[in-house]
């Protein structure tokens with residue numbers, strides 16, 4: 328039996344490593360922690376974007392940022408100047424390397440790669456017991472960040488599915504000062520679809536095709552639309568695909584243990600990460616929310632020796648996101664118009680604060696005022712729309 332641990336973190340991706348970094352900062356006061364990660368190596372498998380604002384964690388690691396954002400359809404183009412909170416991009420490899428370095432500075436925190444759990448942890452006489460590919464372990468607390476398989480994710484109102492290529496071309500095509508947040512696919516009754524274009528230089532960009540829909544879309548469902556979009560942006564010019572990126576984000580999940588495993592509700596065992604309610608329901612943004620949780624979870628550990636779940640959003644924010652998701656879910660054909668309305672009618676600072684969880688009451692009011700009353704009222708008064 329390996330020495331007893333205070334904490335085991337299962338999964339060392341964004342959530343697991345972020346918590347590891349915050350625990351490492353506690354120095355000698357850190358809990359004796361093991362991060363168990365099944366990967367053998369870390370690859371640059373995703374790109375995290377967020378609005379760079381005061382109080383953010385890891386904004387300093389961002390490898391590119393934009394001060395102008397576009398939202399557009401065939402008929403309309405809206406530009407949002409956002410130098411007050413530049414839209415930042417962080418390549419996952421940079422984050423993984425930085426987190427490993429920070430964790431490596433504290434001998435109380437160990438990261439074990441290529442590590443498999445051979446059974447589900449069991450609680451016995453005050454300890455969580457684990458059988459792993461490298462022996463038996465026990466720990467007082469567990470933070471489980473393993474993404475749930477799709478069939479086990481309960482309560483997603485909408486799915487955000489996206490597939491993208493990071494490409495490099497021979498000629499200068501892109502404007503690296505401007506990112507396209509949403510370039511809408513034609514309105515239809517199945518999904519809200521849009522291209523997301525993040526140019527890092529005149530010759531290099533990440534281009535993704537995204538859908539918000541009732542069901543998850545797999546890579547094969549998205550590839551032909553992505554290929555069409557890339558061909559349109561590049562207008563026949565040669566390019567090389569450097570990397571591909573696929574993502575599936577359940578939107579509208581509640582936080583807490585109840586959503587993932589009703590049988591394991593114990594104050595010493597918490598679920599965290601994307602499928603445990605980390606993402607903002609209406610947008611799917613999760614990176615900065617995970618950072619905030621990691622700081623709070625480390626604080627809680629230092630005060631009470633217990634980990635915590637992702638915090639619940641305020642009632643008002645939850646209600647607004649809920650109604651918005653219901654409207655999009657039930658009327659995807661309205662989606663492009665609703666987003667365009669938001670970007671046209673709401674002041675940029677208010678909108679960015681709202682989208683990045685820093686909204687104030689007046690910002691919420693501006694959002695409500697910008698949206699057409701009819702579909703929202705219908706949802707608020709409909710008791711069957713969630714069924």
Ligand SMILES: Cc1cc2nc3c(=O)[nH]c(=O)nc-3n(C[C@H](O)[C@H](O)[C@H](O)COP(=O)(O)OP(=O)(O)OC[C@H]3O[C@@H](n4cnc5c(N)ncnc54)[C@H](O)[C@@H]3O)c2cc1C
Pocket residue numbers: 337338339340341342343363364365366372373374375376377442443444472473474572573574575576599600601602605611612613614615617
């Ligand atoms: C391609 C992509 C792009 C995204 N872009 C953004 C963005 O721009 N902005 C934003 O805010 N959010 C974004 N997100 C959402 C979210 O920030 C990420 O999904 C984030 O990585 C979630 O962190 P996580 O720790 O929950 O999951 P992950 O980062 O996936 O980590 C889970 C870890 O658990 C490990 N694991 C799984 N099973 C086991 C096991 N049995 N034993 C041990 N380890 C295990 C995995 O190997 C993995 O390392 C994106 C998501 C994806 C997929």
